[in-house]
Amino acid sequence: SQQGEEDPQALSIQEGENATMNCSYKTSINNLQWYRQNSGRGLVHLILIRSNEREKHSGRLRVTLDTSKKSSSLLITASRAADTASYFCATAGSGNTPLVFGKGTRLSVIA
Amino acid sequence: DTGVSQNPRHKITKRGQNVTFRCDPISEHNRLYWYRQTLGQGPEFLTYFQNEAQLEKSRLLSDRFSAERPKGSFSTLEIQRTEQGDSAMYLCASKSGSSTDTQYFGPGTRLTVL
Numbered sequence: 682s683q684q685g686e687e688d689p690q691a692l693s694i695q696e697g698e699n700a701t702m703n704c705s706y707k708t709s710i711n712n713l714q715w716y717r718q719n720s721g722r723g724l725v726h727l728i729l730i731r732s733n734e735r736e737k738h739s740g741r742l743r744v745t746l747d748t749s750k751k752s753s754s755l756l757i758t759a760s761r762a763a764d765t766a767s768y769f770c771a772t773a774g775s776g777n778t779p780l781v782f783g784k785g786t787r788l789s790v791i792a
Numbered sequence: 793d794t795g796v797s798q799n800p801r802h803k804i805t806k807r808g809q810n811v812t813f814r815c816d817p818i819s820e821h822n823r824l825y826w827y828r829q830t831l832g833q834g835p836e837f838l839t840y841f842q843n844e845a846q847l848e849k850s851r852l853l854s855d856r857f858s859a860e861r862p863k864g865s866f867s868t869l870e871i872q873r874t875e876q877g878d879s880a881m882y883l884c885a886s887k888s889g890s891s892t893d894t895q896y897f898g899p900g901t902r903l904t905v906l
Contacts, residue, residue, distance in 0.1 A: 711893070714893075714894065721881075721902070723883060723899040723900045724897040725794070725897075726896065769835075773893060777823060777887070779825055779837035779840055779848065779850075780825075780827075780835075780837070783834050784833055784834050
């Protein structure tokens, strides 16, 4: 079963704009991870945020986590056409347990 | 390239046939996970190993599915008597036992059952 729900399901923006994707989950977590998937390919890990962290940055990515609301957001700044992909959030109850994924957000960045 | 490899990348089979997929994790990773992903959905957990021990199996893993990791290195996932509903992308991920909680995914095996 899927724990997370990403919002929106699909997002289309112009190159150079920022893209924000949201994720909500249901149970307590140890960490939350964001992955990117290009069409028909495997998942690429983007960033991990632990339950005791509120915000993390990696390059053009910014992730926030609000455990009281059981939600996270992924911001991609200055988007590029190459950012076109599906983005998934995944939660883990502990460091080694299987990940529980949401249904993903399909991002299209138009040049 | 994450360092996790899967073979074959694509498999087309007829209903009722058996298929086997292989996953080679990053060499020092002792945890290995199998997930299944259908079109438009996120990956769903199937099973996972710590070294050669299979620690957890999802309810999605019917008795037609079996997974092994005999020497704690590569793993195989076999589906017997395939059904059209088995058509999906099968993803493998591996993880170090300690230093990081990140799972690294392979490119997947896309199965089509005709």
